Each structure stands twice: as C-alpha cells, then as structure tokens.
Amino acid sequence: MTTRFTRRAALAGAGLLPAGLALPALAQPAWPTRPVRIVVPFAPGGSVDTMARAIATRMAERTGQTVTVENRAGANGTVGGIGVSQSAPDGYTLLVSASVQTIARLVMRAPGYDPLTDLKPVARVGEGPCLMAINPSRPQTTMAEMAAAIRANPREWSAGVSALGSAGHLASIEFVRQIGADVTFVPYRGTAPILVDLLGGRLGFNTDPMLAMLPPVRAGSLRGIALTAPQRSPAAPEIPTTAEAGFASVDSHSWWAIWGPPRLPEGIIAQINAQVEAIMGEEAIRNRLTGLGIVPLFQAGAALDSYIARDFDKAQTLLRLARVEPE
CATH class of the missing domain: 3.40.190.150 (Bordetella uptake gene, domain 1)
Structure with a gap:
C-alpha cells in the first residue's frame, strides 16, 4: 500500500x-x-x-x-x-x-x-508501553484471571505476534514464562491483521504497542488487561499495569x-x-x-x-x- x-x-x-x-x-x-x-x-x-x-x-x-x-x-x-x-x-x-x-x-x-x-x-x-488485550467475550478482566485460565487450558490462549522479537512479543514471552504455560505464538505481518483475528475470537490475547491497541480498547471492541509498564499512562489511566498485577518483569516498551x-x-x-x-x-x-x-x-x-x-x-x-x- x-x-x-x-x-x-x-x-x-x-x-x-x-x-x-x-x-x-x-x-x-x-x-x-x-x-x-x-x-x-x-x-x-x-x-x-x-x-x-x-x-x-x-x-x-x-x-x-x-x-x-x-x-x-x-x-x-x-x-x-x-x-x-x-x-x-x-x-x-x-x-x-x-x-x-x-x-x-x-x-x-x-x-x-x-x-x-x-x-x-x-x-x-x-x-x-505495550497493551495486553483480549476479546471482551472472554470473562477474564485481570492478569491474575488470565494467568489462571491460561494455566488451566493453554490451547485456548494462543498469542498474536506482530513481529518476532517485537516489544509485544517479548512482553508476552516473559508473561507466559512466569506463569509456566506452554502457549502457541502465531506470527502475523503487523498488528492490524492480528486485530482482525482477535476481534473474531481466533486468538487468545495480544500484546502490542499502546498506539495500535488503545483505539479498539476505547471502542469497546477489545478489553484492555494491562500496560507493560511500572506506572499507568495518562492516555488510559483506567488500565492497570503489569507491575500492579504482580508481573513487574513484564516491562516492555516499544x-x-x-x-x-x-x-x-x-x-x-x-x-x-x-x-x-x-x-x-x-x-x-x-x-x-x-x-x-x-x-x-x-x-x-x-x-x-x-x-x-x-x-x-x-x-x-x-x-x-x-x-x-x-x-
């Protein structure tokens, strides 16, 4: 394009x-x-x-x-x-x-x-920072609830990857490493095609730069779970951070x-x-x-x-x- x-x-x-x-x-x-x-x-x-x-x-x-x-x-x-x-x-x-x-x-x-x-x-x-989000049809609203659900059934929680080694990919790696889960990472050509599958319920979650993830969260199409940062963002003060959820090492900035x-x-x-x-x-x-x-x-x-x-x-x-x- x-x-x-x-x-x-x-x-x-x-x-x-x-x-x-x-x-x-x-x-x-x-x-x-x-x-x-x-x-x-x-x-x-x-x-x-x-x-x-x-x-x-x-x-x-x-x-x-x-x-x-x-x-x-x-x-x-x-x-x-x-x-x-x-x-x-x-x-x-x-x-x-x-x-x-x-x-x-x-x-x-x-x-x-x-x-x-x-x-x-x-x-x-x-x-x-990056923003971790899920489809709002899922019942989980916090990282702790996500972690429990992923441990219980990791096959239902595939993670989108906009680019291998991206800030969002690194954050997701650290998250699943901490909770000891075996999650499938699905590579895409950027964030936009990930959002299509996440909105369609074909992915479990995605972590990508806030710039790309915040608009659908604000629109209610996705549910924001956490920012990968130690402090909340003035752009979305209602969204908690990974540090608040007890995952301080999931701190990844793009x-x-x-x-x-x-x-x-x-x-x-x-x-x-x-x-x-x-x-x-x-x-x-x-x-x-x-x-x-x-x-x-x-x-x-x-x-x-x-x-x-x-x-x-x-x-x-x-x-x-x-x-x-x-x-």
Whole structure:
C-alpha cells in the first residue's frame, strides 16, 4: 500500500497545526528538492504505520514536497529494511520502523541483512508501553484471571505476534514464562491483521504497542488487561499495569525510529533531523501521540547509537532465556 502526502493534502488532513518559521539552510546539497519515500516494513494500520504517516503528513507540509508512505510488509520487517538498505544514500528513501527492526538476526536464520550495520540510524522519535488485550467475550478482566485460565487450558490462549522479537512479543514471552504455560505464538505481518483475528475470537490475547491497541480498547471492541509498564499512562489511566498485577518483569516498551541507507551522508542526516526534530516538538503532534500512549521524543547521533546497542542486548538476553531460536 502506498499513500502520498502533498502540501495541499497535508493542510487538509488531521487538524495539525501549520508549520512555523522556516529552518535556516544547512550544508549543501539541499534536502529535500524532490519527493521523499518513507518505507514502512509492516502492514497498514499498526503502530509503525501510524507513526510514519504522522511524520509524513507534517514533513510534506513543512517542505512543500510530496512524501510517499509505502507499506512493504514481510519477513519480520526485513523486506522493507533490505529495500532501504540497498537504496541510494541521498535521503529520498527512508525507513520508519519500531524497535523490532534491529534484531532480525536474533529471530531469523537468514534475514538477508544485518540492520545494525546495513541501516543508518537517523533519529528515534517516540517510545511507549505495550497493551495486553483480549476479546471482551472472554470473562477474564485481570492478569491474575488470565494467568489462571491460561494455566488451566493453554490451547485456548494462543498469542498474536506482530513481529518476532517485537516489544509485544517479548512482553508476552516473559508473561507466559512466569506463569509456566506452554502457549502457541502465531506470527502475523503487523498488528492490524492480528486485530482482525482477535476481534473474531481466533486468538487468545495480544500484546502490542499502546498506539495500535488503545483505539479498539476505547471502542469497546477489545478489553484492555494491562500496560507493560511500572506506572499507568495518562492516555488510559483506567488500565492497570503489569507491575500492579504482580508481573513487574513484564516491562516492555516499544520505540520508533527513522533509518536510512548505510552510507547516508552526515550533512543529509542533519537536514532530515532538522525537520524531524521540529515536527516532534510541535504541540499538535505531541498531543496526538501522547493521547495514543506514546511519548514523543527526538534522539540522534551517538546517543541513539548507544541506545540501540543497549536495547539489542536486552532483547537478546530475554530471547535466550525464553530459548527462542532463529527461524
């Protein structure tokens, strides 16, 4: 699926505030002077897609250039990732994805590339807890009740996996590991198709970023069980946390970032980040994302590189404890 955001479309969309004063020109070559393509390596409708489209809309409005969002789902995010890694390092093909993008070699035998070396981190733009939810036709309303039901009949409690090694997958792994259950994990191409089966009663539960899970919970289509965080979220203060339920180690946050090809020049990165930092600082964007349970932020450079390395090590440790082997 491909969607284009032009300046005119951006002005008409989503009620975002108009751009502020133009940023000062940075080192040449100027960016952007033609359309920009943002690749989302998951299906439309999930948390990554939502984040990418929020950024694309404002980037198009601010720069006057068309910004295309292209969904290239498949192979745990590697289809889109490989495509961006092989693109021209000119800033006109970028990847927006979640934390799962970095751990391809931990969950796949032959991912076809290593995102730690074959993609260039540009900026981290947000983070947020995951939300565990079930179909409201089930009688359970708490994690304790869920745990008891899963122990009693694990075959009725298959878990959706939007991407192997994602924050939601890691949280679900830790939960079932703690309760000593043998649950079937069912992989999907993103959160959106999981929601179809969860709403249809074909899955037991799902844990995924709050950004994607909160809307159906608010609509009453799903029942929110717990946030994978130590503290409640102002976006949904009525939903308890895993810590409150006695599962403090089920503490998993997803984060979202922008990547480019590995040889993307620092001068181009600086110009992209000038736009991204301004966008993530806008009150309308911050209010919109905060309302979905996401903490908007901007992190780049050496601090971002260090953060990714630490997060990779944490995921690797948990996957090893759960004896998850690359598939």
